[in-house]
Amino acid sequence: MKALFFDVDGTLVDIKTHRVPESTQIALREAQKNRNKIFIATGRSHTILDLPGLPNDLIDGYVTLNGAVCLAGGTTVRLTKIPSDAVKTLSGICIQKNYTCLFVTMDGMIVANPDEKFRTGFQEYFNLGPIPVTGFEAMLHQDIYQMTVFFTEEVEKELSKI
Numbered sequence: 001m002k003a004l005f006f007d008v009d010g011t012l013v014d015i016k017t018h019r020v021p022e023s024t025q026i027a028l029r030e031a032q033k034n035r036n037k038i039f040i041a042t043g044r045s046h047t048i049l050d051l052p053g054l055p056n057d058l059i060d061g062y063v064t065l066n067g068a069v070c071l072a073g074g075t076t077v078r079l080t081k082i083p084s085d086a087v088k089t090l091s092g093i094c095i096q097k098n099y100t101c102l103f104v105t106m107d108g109m110i111v112a113n114p115d116e117k118f119r120t121g122f123q124e125y126f127n128l129g130p131i132p133v134t135g136f137e138a139m140l141h142q143d144i145y146q147m148t149v150f151f152t153e154e155v156e157k158e159l160s161k162i
Helices: 022-033 084-097 116-123 153-160
Strands: 003-006 037-041 061-064 069-072 075-079 100-104 109-112 146-150
Touching: 022 037, 084 100, 084 146, 100 116, 116 146
Parallel strands: 003 037, 037 061
Antiparallel strands: 061 069, 069 075, 100 109, 100 146
8 A cells, every 4th residue: 555645736736727627636546546645735724625526535635735734534633834024024024024924723823914926816816705804913813723924026036135
């Protein structure tokens, strides 16, 4: 028996259709018949892994949020939250610079200071429904497993020089 790990976006899920192609489903079923365990390994949140065209009985476990939340056989195997002082520091920078920040908890995703680019560039790109909006202060009292800060390409170029 082997464990096979697959990414989601562009690997299991077609970026244009937001679906798992039938050919992929057939290949995964064949791998399962050959006694392989099928895992998803992704930067995505475990809360947005309802993938059209992918039957849940095909998946044995998940490595989500780049390893921060790991689930197997319906059991939580690993949780690694971001230290609260790091959440506070990064939130302070976002407030100061007026950045959008997406927070991921065990219950889902919450966004602080969203702008139109966030809605079109993130929500539409990943075919997501509405994401609840909050203030940064409210997130300081939550267990946070991932933070994603959104800023312009110009800011990215500046930060890459550091």
